Amino acid sequence: MKKKLVLFSLLMAQLICAQSYSRYVNPFIGTGGHGHTFPGATVPFGMVQLSPDTRIDGSWDGCSGYHYSDSVIYGFSHTHLNGTGVSDYGDIMLMPTxxxxxxxxxxxxxxFSHKNEKATAGFYSVxxxxxxxxxxxxTTKRVGYHEYTFNNAGSANIILDLNHRDKLLEGEVKIIDDRTVEVFRRSEAWALNQYIYARIEFSKPVKISRKEVNGKDENNHFTGTELALAFSASVKKGEKISVKVALSPTGYEGARKNMMAEGGAEDFDTVKKQAETVWDKELSKIEVTSEDKNKLSVFYTALYHVFSQPNINMDVDGRYRGRDNKLYTAKDFEYYTVFSLWDTFRAAHPxxxxxxxxxxxxxxxxFIKQFEQGGKLPVWELASNETECMIGYHAVSVIADAMSKGIKGFDYEKAYQASKSSAMQDIFGLNAYKQNTYISIDDEPESVSKTLEYAYDDWCIAQMANILGKKEDYRYFMKRSQGxxxxYNPKNGFMQPRKNGNWYEPFDPREVNNNYTEGNSWHYSYSVxxxxxGLIAAHGGKEKFEQFIDAIFAAPDTTTGRDQADITGLMGQYAQGNxxxxxxxxxxxxxxxxxxxDAKIKYILDHFYKNTPDGLIGNEDCGQMSAWYILSSLGIYAVTPGLPEWQTTTPYFDEVKIHLEDGTTRIITKNTAKTELKRLGFENVQPVKDLKYAQLTPSPVISADRVFDFSTKVEITPLSPHDKVYYMTMDESDANKRKTFIPYRGPVTVTTSTQIMAYAERNGEKSAVTRAQINRRPNYWDISVLSKAxxxxxxxxxxxxxxxxxxxxNWRKGEWHGYQGQNFEAVIDFKSPQQITKLSSTYLQDSKAWILMPKKVEYYASMNGKDYILLETVTHDIDPKDEKVQTRDFxxxxxxxxxxxxxVKAYHFGKLPEWHQGAGGEAYIFIDEISAR
Incomplete structure (x- = not known):
């Protein structure tokens, strides 16, 4: 009987895979608008993404190397990123001429013309x-296959340009014979130190017809940082030249092994069919039924995009390049790269x-190996580099989610220790977060987003600790998770930044600024x-929280503050595009x-995902945008990865079949009970104990003028009216005195520069200490700023x-004045004549952020405020190309x-030059302190 069941299961699997789900895939979805996808050939989780490049300028909408609005192809390179917000890759570019x-x-x-262009799963032509x-x-996993048909007779060339797209740090080309070339490319872009090796095999003999080499050039061996070669051969009309390119992250030997394992086929169509078959197998994991072919294309292209990364990053023998740049061999697992975890922890990984x-x-x-080799879990890892892009340590979410769902095959203890270590470092505001359980503007930019995402990540670590029976760690991280x-400002219901112990004002929840990551307070005020x-209770119950959710959809559909291209797909202030x-x-x-x-999800599914090049409402972000679509169309979503349950909605398709790894199939229809969906796929849930932990007492708010003339009133307010507050003041005269906290009974008047410290207490649980420094002005001058900040x-x-x-x-803390596209001009009124001998004003340069030193600064003096004489002109020698963040006192x-x-008059740099990524945009002047003595 068992044999019959096994045979039946195999037969069913073959029938499922025999259906062509790949025919619904449209790789052009997301190549227009702000989707940032690429249309070229790849296989699921493959090392090779062989695609045309229409953008070589590093522009935002050219992050993948291709944009549907373009009409020029520069070449076909073998690595591409799928929907990211930063440009990189484009390695080993070939171009036939x-x-x-x-x-x-x-x-x-x-x-080129789109009418002569075609893309399907695993195939591209133009x-x-x-x-x-x-x-x-x-392509296969590690080998790209090119077929060039020269429709005219003559001399055919294949250009190999190692300077294509990102900066070449080190290049090498070795001619093995007239059909074989080995290539090494070390480059710098978003990932600062990328290694890639390639073995190129031509189907007919070629010879070098042109070269550009600024290094070694002898015995068919070329090196340099400027390196390009043309390989040529005579062709008849209609003749084809085939090229195979095997990649390796480790070396030439790895590329040779990969070529031997995956580059043996000589027939292009055979490899194309293999790629389609592999895609059909992966895509068949979820079968959806619909009469609407566009819906099928959107769904299976979404699944295709999810399966396009992370990418295998080891050779066929398991060799890979670790985070410490040393070579290792993976045993009993496959090693991957391209982890866009800030995005993908939410839906792609669940x-x-x-x-x-x-x-x-x-x-x-x-992740564990990267921790062992690099000292911490990946944040946004790319090509064995940590880019430190985005925030949080969301690898812990992926780990906790897997552990809570009983997924085996990794060392739980090692994964936990790596998670805990990543949370205990003193980087990116974590030191302040550990001490105060929140981050203020004074500590770190993007303080609100970092606090909220660290808090969620700490909850994930607590779930791991609970599974492993680590009670004290569980209690510690559960308390941190309440940061x-x-x-949370109880007066308005928003997550509001704090500065110098107080709420940051003026506050506009629609404002996109440096206190949030790619968003504003509307977007983050639900991120608990x-x-x-607990969030519902803070709002005052379900009815009031429902009104708060209603409010984000009813708010005006425009943001204020900084222009943030990532914020798209607005429904009120809800942004599906991010x-x-x-x-x-x-x-x-x-x-x-x-x-x-149900109503909101259906609207999004209907309107923000289309079978067109601009069919994604925002960046694909390595499959996250598409994973949201897939899960939501199935009727499920992981609001809290790490908790083994789904939130549910009405399924989008009439029928869905999910084929699980254990050989079982789940069928979902629109009539499927939501209770059944809620537990979908959670048979092996890890049992945990319900442990008690302390409730966090939030820190009180200290309200006072940060700078005052003669005196100021200080008020201290607990975030819960039931909390008791204790405070202490320290001024210069108290430096050597021993002081203690005393009960706060009402406003305090301060007349000298003073530090105020306060904490709240509830049921014996003390909050972290809030600190505020208030300063008596060092002068009584007035200032008129004639420019508009x-x-x-x-x-x-x-x-x-x-x-x-x-x-x-760290100018993002908000201590600098910024002026874009204009000179800075201000007049200080000393209130009475003064004798001055020294003048200064301080400026900042962060070239990548468009902030450049002024060309010059002029100082003028006047007795009547009308007639000015030039006192001095100060210049500088800082190169605008210098990307070091630095200040200069003029x-x-x-x-x-x-x-x-x-x-004081400072002359702005002007428009950003061609070499700058923001070429044509207006530079900023950033100025802080002006002094005169």
């Missing part, structure tokens, strides 16, 4: 108009726990995935209004320029001069 070869990208590039060349591309538990374990084994309470009941909003519509389930979840960069007002408080190089000594008014 005819005639006299050129190594200039302007010369070897070619026009006609290059310039020389009438037909190009076909397909989806994988449902349909690919084995690969989920491999991802976590990769959100310190930023680990404690939705990840922080992705769980919000499901929160209606928590207030017993599932019909509202950018709204984001006012440092609290004009007096910040003369208050004696200097900002540091100081000068002058002959004793009596004046009542001092005018």
């Amino acid at each position: 005819m005639g006299t070869p050129s190594l200039s990208s302007k010369e070897y590039s070619s026009k 006609r290059l108009d310039k020389n009438n060349i037909d190009v076909r591309l397909t 989806l994988m726990t449902l349909i690919d538990r084995k690969r989920t374990a491999d991802f976590i084994n990769t 959100w309470k310190n930023l 995935q680990q404690d939705i009941p 990840e922080p909003s992705h769980h919000i519509a499901y929160l209606y389930n928590f207030v017993d209004k599932p019909e509202k979840t 950018t709204t984001q960069y006012t440092a609290g007002g004009k007096l910040a320029l003369i208050d004696g408080i200097r900002g540091d190089i 100081a000068t000594e002058i002959l004793p001069t009596e004046a009542r008014y001092l005018k």
Whole structure:
């Protein structure tokens, strides 16, 4: 009987895979708009992404190398990123041409037309108009296959340009014979130190017809940082030249082994068919039924995008390059790269726990090795580099989710220790977060987002600790996970930044600024995935929280503050085009209004995902945008990864079949009970004990003028009216005195520069100490600023320029005035004539952020405020290309001069030059402190 069941299961599996799900895939979805996807050939989780490059300028909408609005192809490279927000990859570029070869990208590039372009799962083709060349591309995991048909007779060229796209740090080309070339490329872009090796094999003999080499050039061995070669051969009309390119992260030997294992086929169509078969197998894990072919294309392209990364990053023998740049061999798991974890922890990785538990374990084994080799879990890892992009330590979410769902195949203890270590470091505001359980503007930029995401990650670590029986760690991290309470303003219901112990004002929840990551307070005020009941209680119950969810959808659909291209797909202030909003519509389930979840989810599915090049409402972000679609269309979503349950909605398709790894099949229809969906795929849930932990007492708010003239009133307010507050003041005269906290009974008047410290207490649980430094002004000058500061960069007002408080190089903390596209000009009124001999004003440069030193600074003096004389002009020698973040004091000594008014004029850099990524945009001037003595 068992044999019959096994045979039946195998037969069913073969029948499932025999269906062509790949035919529904449209790789052009997301190549237009802001989707940032690529249309070229790849296989599931493959090392090779062989695709055309239409963008070589590093532009935002060219992050993948291709944009559907373009009409010129520069070449076909073998690595591409799927929907990221930063540009990289484009390694080992080949381009076929005819005639006299050129190594200039302007010369070897070619026009093309979309009508002569085709893309399917694992295949891409296009006609290059310039020389009438037909190009076909397909791939295995590690080998890219090119087929060039030269429709005219003559001299055919294949250009190899190692300077394509990112910066070449080190290049090497070795000619093995007239059909074989080995290539090494070490480059720098988003990932600062990328290694890739390749073995290129031509189907016919070729010879070098042109070269550009600025290093070694002898015995068919070339090196340098400027390195390009043209390989040529005579062709007849209609003749084909095939090229195979095997990649390796480890070395030439790895590339040779990969070629031997995957590059043996000589027939292009055979490899193309193999790629389709592999895609059909992966895509068959979920079968959906619909009469609407566009819906099928959107669904299976979404699944295709999810399976396009992470990418296998080891050779066929298991060798890989570790985070420490040393070579290792993976045993009993596959090693991967491209972990966009800030995005993908929300839906892409939870989806994988449902349909690919084995690969989920491999991802976590990769995390563990990266921790062992690099000192911490990946944040945004790319090509064995940690880019430190985005925030949080969301690898812990992936680990906790897998552990809670009983996924095996990795060492739970090692994974836990790596998670705990990553949470205990003193980087990116974690030191302040550990001490205070929240981050303020004074500590770190993007303070609200970091606090909220650290809090969720700590909850994930607590779940691991619970599974492993680590009671004290569980209690510690559960308390840390409540840090959100310190930023929840009970007066308005928003997550509001704090600065110098107080709420940051002025506050506009629609404002996109440096206190949030790619968002605003609307987007982040629902980001308490680990404690939705606690958030509901803070709002005053389900009815009020429902009103708060309603409010984000009813708010005006425009943001204020900084222009943030990532914020798209707005429904009120809800932004489907960026990840922080992705769980919000499901929160209606928590207030017993599932019909509202159903309505919002259906609207998004209907309107924001289309079978067109601009069919994604925002960046694909390595599969997250598509994973949201897949899960939501199935009727499920993981609001809280790490908790083994789904939130539910009405399934989008009439029928869905999910084929699980254990051989079972789950069928979902629109009539499937939501209770059944809620536990979908959770048979092996890890049992945990319900342990008690302390409730966090939030820190009180200290309200006072940060800078005052003669005296100021200090008020201290607990975030819960039931908390008791204790405080202490310290001024210069108290430096050597022993002081203690005393009960706060009402406002305190302060007349000297003073530090105030306060904490709240509830049921014996003390909050962290809130600290505020208030300063008596060092002068009584006035200042008139004649330029208009950018709204984001006012440092609290004009007096910040003369208050004696200097900002540091971390300008995102908000201590600097910023002026874009204009000169800075201000007049200081000393109120009475003063003799001055020294003048200074301080400026900042962060070239990548468009902030450049002024060309020059002029100082003028006047007695009447009308007639000014030039005292001094100060220049500098800082290169605008210098990307080091730095400050410069434009100081000068002058002959004793009596004046009542001092005018400072700083001349802005102007438009950003061609070499700058923001070429054509207006540079900023950032100024902080002006002084005169």
